[in-house]
Amino acid sequence: MFGIRRGSLGTERAQEALAGYSFIAIPLILFLIFNIGSLFYSAYISLWRWGILGPTEFLGPRNYEFILRDDIFHIAIKNSIYYTIVVVPIQMALGLLLAVVVNQIWRGRAFFRAAFYFPAIASSAAITVLYIYIMSPDGLFNHVLQLVGVNAAGLPNGGDWLGHQKTAMNSIIALNAWTTSGTMMLFYLGQLQSIPSDVYEAARVDGSGTWTAFWRITFPLLRPAHYLVATTSVIGALQMFDQAIIAGGTDGNPNYALMTIVLYLYNATIKQYEFGYAASVGIVLFAIIFAATLIQRRLFGSADWASAR
Amino acid sequence: MSVKSVAQAVIVEPKSEPVVRRRIGRGLVYAILITYSVLVFVPFLWTISTSFKTLPESLLLTFIPQNPTAQGYITAWTQLKPVLPVMFFNSALVAALATVTNVFFGALGGYAFARLRFPGREALFLLVLGTLMIPDQLRLVPVYQILVNLQLISPGPQNYVGIWIITAISATSLFIMRQFFLTIPFDLEESARIDGAGFFTAFWRILFPLARPALATVAILTFQGTWNGFFWPLVILQAQNHWTLQLGLSQFRFQYSTNWPPLMAMVVVATVPIVLLYLFFQRYFVGGLSSGAVKG
Numbered sequence: 036m037f038g039i040r041r042g043s044l045g046t047e048r049a050q051e052a053l054a055g056y057s058f059i060a061i062p063l064i065l066f067l068i069f070n071i072g073s074l075f076y077s078a079y080i081s082l083w084r085w086g087i088l089g090p091t092e093f094l095g096p097r098n099y100e101f102i103l104r105d106d107i108f109h110i111a112i113k114n115s116i117y118y119t120i121v122v123v124p125i126q127m128a129l130g131l132l133l134a135v136v137v138n139q140i141w142r143g144r145a146f147f148r149a150a151f152y153f154p155a156i157a158s159s160a161a162i163t164v165l166y167i168y169i170m171s172p173d174g175l176f177n178h179v180l181q182l183v184g185v186n187a188a189g190l191p192n193g194g195d196w197l198g199h200q201k202t203a204m205n206s207i208i209a210l211n212a213w214t215t216s217g218t219m220m221l222f223y224l225g226q227l228q229s230i231p232s233d234v235y236e237a238a239r240v241d242g243s244g245t246w247t248a249f250w251r252i253t254f255p256l257l258r259p260a261h262y263l264v265a266t267t268s269v270i271g272a273l274q275m276f277d278q279a280i281i282a283g284g285t286d287g288n289p290n291y292a293l294m295t296i297v298l299y300l301y302n303a304t305i306k307q308y309e310f311g312y313a314a315s316v317g318i319v320l321f322a323i324i325f326a327a328t329l330i331q332r333r334l335f336g337s338a339d340w341a342s343a344r
Numbered sequence: 345m346s347v348k349s350v351a352q353a354v355i356v357e358p359k360s361e362p363v364v365r366r367r368i369g370r371g372l373v374y375a376i377l378i379t380y381s382v383l384v385f386v387p388f389l390w391t392i393s394t395s396f397k398t399l400p401e402s403l404l405l406t407f408i409p410q411n412p413t414a415q416g417y418i419t420a421w422t423q424l425k426p427v428l429p430v431m432f433f434n435s436a437l438v439a440a441l442a443t444v445t446n447v448f449f450g451a452l453g454g455y456a457f458a459r460l461r462f463p464g465r466e467a468l469f470l471l472v473l474g475t476l477m478i479p480d481q482l483r484l485v486p487v488y489q490i491l492v493n494l495q496l497i498s499p500g501p502q503n504y505v506g507i508w509i510i511t512a513i514s515a516t517s518l519f520i521m522r523q524f525f526l527t528i529p530f531d532l533e534e535s536a537r538i539d540g541a542g543f544f545t546a547f548w549r550i551l552f553p554l555a556r557p558a559l560a561t562v563a564i565l566t567f568q569g570t571w572n573g574f575f576w577p578l579v580i581l582q583a584q585n586h587w588t589l590q591l592g593l594s595q596f597r598f599q600y601s602t603n604w605p606p607l608m609a610m611v612v613v614a615t616v617p618i619v620l621l622y623l624f625f626q627r628y629f630v631g632g633l634s635s636g637a638v639k640g
Contacts, residue, residue, distance in 0.1 A: 048461070054543035055462035059453045062513040063468065069510060070475040073486035080485055087492070133380065139373045149626050150381050153388075156622050156629065158572035160590035161611045164597050165391045168604050173403035175390050181405075213383070221630060245369060274479050277574050281594045297481045304484050305579060314485040321482050 074321070077314045085311035098315035108316070110291045111299040118204060118295070119272035119327075125212040126268045127261070130219025135249070137220065138227045148224065152217035159214075159277035166210050167282055170196040197282050203292040207278050215271070219264050226260035227253070262335040269327050273320065276301065296320050388615075395608040402604040416605030420613070424596060424606075426585045428613060434581075435588040435614075437504060439571040442511035446566040447559055449513045454521025454558075455547050459530065469522070472515045480575060488579065499582035506580045511570050517562045524558035525551065561628045568618055568629070589614040 081099070084092040102108045137147050154162065169175045172194045177187035180194075187194030196206045230253065238248040276297040279287050285302055287294030300320065303313035394402050395416045397409045421428045456462075457469050487510065491497045496506035532554075533546040541549070552559075577591045587595070593610055600607050622629060 051460050051543065052462035055456045055460035055465065058456035058460070058543075058547075059468065062449050062453045062472070062518060065509065065513055066472060066475050066515070068490065069483065069487055070478050071471070073483045073490070074478055076486035076489070077482065080489065132376070136373050136376045139369075140377070143377075147377050147381065148630070149622075150384055152630065153384055153622070156568065156618050157388075157615050158574065158590050158593075158618070160572075160574050160593040161614045164593050164607055165387060165611050167597065168394070168608065169387055169390065171602065175387075175405070178405040270479060274481055276481060280578075281597060284598065300481065300484060301579075304488060310485050310489060317482045317485055321479075324479065 077317050080311055081315035081318050083311045085309075085314070087308045087310075090311070094311065098312050099319070101312060102316055102319065107291065107294060108299060111287075111294045111296045114204060114287075114292070114294055115273055115275065115296045118208060118275055119269060121205075122208045122211055122272050123265065123268045125208065126215050126219050127264050129212055129216040130264060131223050131257075133216060133220040134223035134227055135253075138224060148220070151220055154214045155217045157214075160281060162210070162214055163278045163281040166206075166278075167197055170206055172198075198289055200290045200292045203283065203289055207275070207282065207293065210278060211272075211275070215268065219268065222264050222267070223257065223260050226257050230256050258335055262331065265331050265335065266328055269331065270324055273324050273327065296323075391608045391611050394604050395612050397605055399603060399605060402608075413605075416607075416609035417613075419603075419606040420609045424592065424610075426587060426592070428589075428610065430585060431587055431589045431592045432613065434586055435571055435590070438507055438511075438573070438577065438588055439567045441504070441508045442570040443563050443566045445508070445512040446514060446517040447563050450517030450521045450562050451552055451555060451559060452547065453513070453518045454523075455525050455551055457518065457522040458525035459533075459551075460543065472518055475515045484579065491580065497580065497582070499586075501586070503581050503583070503586055507573075507576050510576055511566075511573070514566070514569075517566060520562055520565075521555065521558055524555055528554060557628075560625065564621060564625050564628045568621065571618060 080090075082093065082095055083090040084094055084098075133151050137144055137151070140147070171177075172187070176196065177194045180187050192199030192202045196202045234252055234256070235248060238252055274297050275295050279293040279295045279298050280301070283289070283293035285298070285306060287298050296316065297320070300313055300316045303309045303316060307313075389407075393407055393409060396412045396414065397406075398411060398413055398415065401410060424431075426434075457465060457472075488497070491506045491509075494506075496502050496509075528551065533550050536546040536550055537543075572590060573588070574590045574594065577588045578594070581587055581591060589610070593607075593614055596607060596610065
C-alpha cells in the first residue's frame, strides 16, 4: 500500500518536473543561444579575422590592438563617454525634479504623471525625425529663439543645431534628457511614495524647512532609486545609437560628431563585414559597461535595489 | 480670552509665515508642472500641425495651418517606396508575431517558474533574469552570424523569422507572468489535477484565463517595444518592401531631407497606434514598467 503510494507520488513528481522543463524549454533555448551563448561566441569571434564567410586567420588579441589604434574608435569612445557623463546627471536631476513636483499635488497627479511619461512611449525614429525638424535652421526652436530676441542665423552654428560639429551632440543630449525623464520620474515616484509621511512630520517638528528636509531626509532615502536610475541611464547612454545614425547617418555626421561606440560597432559589422574586429569592439563596450556598473555600486553602496518601487 | 483661543493664537502665530512660503511653493510647483507639460506636448502638436501644412508654410511659425492640406499624407501614402500601408502592415506583422509568442511562452514559462516544482528552478530563473544584463547591441555580431548560418539574412520574407526569433520571448515577460502566478492561491488547479487533467490542461483551462491583467501588460509592453523597434529591423530587413515604419522613417529622413509635411505625416502615422494604446491602457504601461524594470 505504502509502496504503491510512494511510487505514484514519485511518478507525480517526475511528471511535474518534466512538465516544468518542457514549459520553459523554448524560452530557455532561445536565451542560451541568443543571449548568454552569444556573449561567449562574441569573445571567440573577436580572436579571429572573421568575415562574412567565416574565420580566415587566428589573430589572438590583435583585433583589440587594431581598434585601440584606430582614430575613429577614439572619437567614438570620447563621444560616448562625453554623452554619458553629461546626459546621466541631467536625466537623474530632471526625473527627480518631476517626481518631487508630481508628488506634491493631489488633483491632477495622474494626468501629469501620464503626460510626463508620454515622450517615452513614442519610437526613437519618430522622435528623432521630429526633433531634426524642430532643430533645423527654419525649425521651431529657432523661431522661439527669434521671439526672445536671438537671431539664430547669427550664431556660430548658423542655427543648424544638429548640422554643426559643436552643437550636434549637445542637441542629442537635450533630446534624450527629454525622452527619458518621464521614465526616470516613474522610478523616483515609486520610491518617493514608499517614504512614510511621519518622517516628514518629524522633520517639521524639528523646524527644518522644506529645502533642508529634502536634502537631509528625502534625498538619502531615495538611494535605491538613485542606484536604479543611474545604472539604467548609464547603460542606456553608453549604447546610444538610434538617434546618432538617424540624425548623422552611418558616419555620425557632421564630422563624426555623432559617432558613438555602437554606431562604430554597427559599421564594422554591417558595412565592412569585419565580424572579428566588430566583436572585439562589442567586448570592449561590455567591459566599459561592466566597469561603470561596478563603480556605481561603490558610489551608491550595495543598496537593496530590488526594493526600489 | 478663552483658553481655546489662546491656544489657537499660539498655534496660528508661528504658522503664518510658513503659509506664505507654502503658497510660493505651490506656485512654483504648478509653474514647473505647466512649463514641462508645454515642453512635452508642443513638439507633438507642432508635428501634427506641420503634417497638414504646405512645404513653404512648414518653415514658418504658424501653429494652425493657414491652408490646411492633406498633401503630406497623400504623398506618404502613394509616393514612398514602399508606400505607407505596406510599411504599416510590416510593422504590425513584426509586432504581432512577437506579442503572440511573448504572451504564450511568457505565461507558460511564468506558470512553470511560479507553480511547478523541479530541480534547478531558481537557478534557471536567475539565468533568465541575467539576460537582462546583456545589452541588445553587444549581441550584434554573434546574432548576425547565427542568422547568416540559418539563412535568415538573405533578402526575403524569412527576414521576419529572423526578427521573430530575437523578439519571441523576453525575460521581462516571463518575470511579469511569474510574479502574477505567485499571487494566485496554489490549490486552485489541484482540483483540476485530481480530475485527471494534465499540467498543460490545468494551465490552459484554469490559470491562463485568470491571468488577463498580467497578459495585457505583457501584450502591450511587447507590442509597443517591437512596434517602436529600430535596431533589429535595421540590421535584418534587407528588401525595401519589407521595411517597417520606423525603418522607413530613418531612410526617408535622408531621401526627403527637408520635405517636412510628408515626413511629419509619417511620424504621425508611426506614432498614433502607440498613442491610442497609451490612452486606453495607460495603467499597463506604468504598472508594467515599475514591476518589470525595477525588479528585473
